[in-house]
Amino acid sequence: MSIADEFQNDVLVSSFYEAALSTTRESDPSIPIAFRFGSDIEGGLNVTREYDAEVLHPSYDLIQGTPFFEGEVDIDLVDVAYEDGRTVNVWAVKT
Incomplete structure (x- = not known):
């Protein structure tokens, strides 16, 4: 199932910036959001939960x-996403 199928929406707002997520929530709460995070796993999860993002990114x-796993924190993000009722959308550009 794709994000568009699940949320009946053609848009996913994903950002490194909390302000973008906050503004999207205020403007239209029906638009799914995702906090795009890198190596700070715990921080990324905190922001995701704070804004109740539908997608873990x-x-x-x-x-x-x-085979790409390079994380140092022993947190299985796929398990966490599903436990929290979120979809996983992995980004693939190395920063």
Whole structure:
């Protein structure tokens, strides 16, 4: 199932900036949001939960069980997303 199918929306607002998520929530709460985060896993999860983002949007190298995994924190982000009722949308550009 794609994000568009689940949320009946053609748009996912994803940003490194909390202000963009906050503004989107204030403007139209029906638009799904995601906080795009990299190596700060715990910080990324905190922001995701603070804004109740529908989507967990980590860097590809933070996904355990993949050949790309380079994380140092023992947190399985896929498990966390599903436990929290969120979709996972991995971003693949290395910063």
